[in-house]
Amino acid sequence: MALPAKTAPHGSPTLQVSHTENYRELAGAERAAVLLLALGEEHGRKVWEQLDELEVRQVSLAMARLGPVSPEMLENLFVDFVTRLSSKGSLTGNHDSTERILSSFLPPERVSAIMEEIRGPAGRNMWEKLSNVQENVLANYLKNEYPQTVALVLSKIRPDHAGRVLAILPEEFALEVVNRMLRMEAVQKEILDKVEQTLRVEFMSNLSHTSRRDAHELMADIFNSFDRQTEARFITALEEENRESAEKIKSLMFTFEDLGKLDAGGIQTLLRNVEKDKLAIALKGATEALRDVFFQNMSSRASAMLKEDMEALGPVRLRDVDEAQGIMVNVTKDLAAKGEIMVSKSKGEDELVY
CATH class of the missing domain: 1.10.220.30 (Flagellar motor switch protein FliG, alpha-alpha superhelical domain)
Known part of the structure; x- marks a missing residue:
C-alpha cells in the first residue's frame, strides 16, 4: 500500500506529525492506520478486504495505539483530501474505533482474536x-x-x-x-x-x-501517591466503612517509615542516591527512631553535619516534608527495582523486591 510521505534524509519514507509544534515520525503501518481511519467503515471496507491476516493485525495494532491524529497529519498524508478532512476536525485511534471498523467486515471470532492480541502483552510475535x-x-x-x-x-x-x-x-x-x-x-x-x-x-x-492486579494492591499504590494528610483522611474514612480492606491496604503500602526496615547496606546505598537537602527536610519530620537508623549508618562527621543542617532549617512546612519523604520512597523503589537494595513492606520475615 503506497501512501504519500515525506522522505527522510536516509531515504526511507516517513511522515512527520505536528502536535503543538512537537514532531514524531510514523511507520508504514501507522500511516495506513491513519488513512483507514479517515476513510471510515464504508470507504475503507474494500481496502481492508485486500489485506492478508498479518497486515490486518499490524494495521489494527498501529490503529489501536495511534492516539490523537491532528489535521496537520492528515494534510501530510494526503494533500488532495486535506480540505474536506480537516474541516471535520481531528480523528482518534483507539481500541473501540478499531474494533468497530474490524467488525464491519470480519467475522466476530476473528475480530475477537485480533483485539485480544492487541490488548495483550506487547511484542511482534x-x-x-x-x-x-x-x-x-x-x-x-x-x-x-x-x-x-x-x-x-x-x-x-x-x-x-x-x-x-x-x-x-x-x-x-x-x-x-x-x-x-x-x-x-x-x-x-x-x-x-x-x-x-x-x-x-x-x-x-x-x-x-x-493477570488482573489485586484491587488492594492497586489501591495501595494509589494511597502511596497521596500526601500524608490525604492518605490519613482516606484511610480513616475507609476504616469506618470497611476496616478489613483498610488494614489490607495499609499492610501493602510502602511508606517512609518502612525505610527503617532496610538493612545497613540498603540505608547506605539510599544515602548515596538522595540529595542532602532533601534528606535533611525528610528527616526533619521523621520519628526519633527512624532518624537514628540513618545517623547510625553515617560517619560521625557526616551525621553531625546533617544534624546541623536540620537545625538550621528551622520550622519546615508539612507539605515540603511530605514531598521530600516521597522522593526518598521513590528513590528506594527505583533502587530496589534495579536490584541494588532489598526492601520489605510486610511485618513478617518475607522480603519483597519492588
Whole structure:
C-alpha cells in the first residue's frame, strides 16, 4: 500500500506529525492506520478486504495505539483530501474505533482474536509477548504442561525471563525442564506452529482475566501517591466503612517509615542516591527512631553535619516534608527495582523486591 510521505534524509519514507509544534515520525503501518481511519467503515471496507491476516493485525495494532491524529497529519498524508478532512476536525485511534471498523467486515471470532492480541502483552510475535507476561502468571500455566513443552517455550523467550520462570516452578519439575533444554535439538516448524497456536488459544486469550492486579494492591499504590494528610483522611474514612480492606491496604503500602526496615547496606546505598537537602527536610519530620537508623549508618562527621543542617532549617512546612519523604520512597523503589537494595513492606520475615 503506497501512501504519500515525506522522505527522510536516509531515504526511507516517513511522515512527520505536528502536535503543538512537537514532531514524531510514523511507520508504514501507522500511516495506513491513519488513512483507514479517515476513510471510515464504508470507504475503507474494500481496502481492508485486500489485506492478508498479518497486515490486518499490524494495521489494527498501529490503529489501536495511534492516539490523537491532528489535521496537520492528515494534510501530510494526503494533500488532495486535506480540505474536506480537516474541516471535520481531528480523528482518534483507539481500541473501540478499531474494533468497530474490524467488525464491519470480519467475522466476530476473528475480530475477537485480533483485539485480544492487541490488548495483550506487547511484542511482534508470540515469543516476544510471552517475554512480557508476568513470570508468576506464565509459570502457573506452564507447571501443568509436559516438561518438553515447557523446555521449548523457555528456550524461545528472553533468557532473563526464562530464568525467573524457572525459579518459580517446582524444583523437581524445573530440573527436568533444564535437562530437556540441554538435550534439545532443532524443532520442526510444524511442532513450533502447533505450540504457538496452543499458547494463543489456551493461554493468551485468557491472559487478561488471569493477570488482573489485586484491587488492594492497586489501591495501595494509589494511597502511596497521596500526601500524608490525604492518605490519613482516606484511610480513616475507609476504616469506618470497611476496616478489613483498610488494614489490607495499609499492610501493602510502602511508606517512609518502612525505610527503617532496610538493612545497613540498603540505608547506605539510599544515602548515596538522595540529595542532602532533601534528606535533611525528610528527616526533619521523621520519628526519633527512624532518624537514628540513618545517623547510625553515617560517619560521625557526616551525621553531625546533617544534624546541623536540620537545625538550621528551622520550622519546615508539612507539605515540603511530605514531598521530600516521597522522593526518598521513590528513590528506594527505583533502587530496589534495579536490584541494588532489598526492601520489605510486610511485618513478617518475607522480603519483597519492588
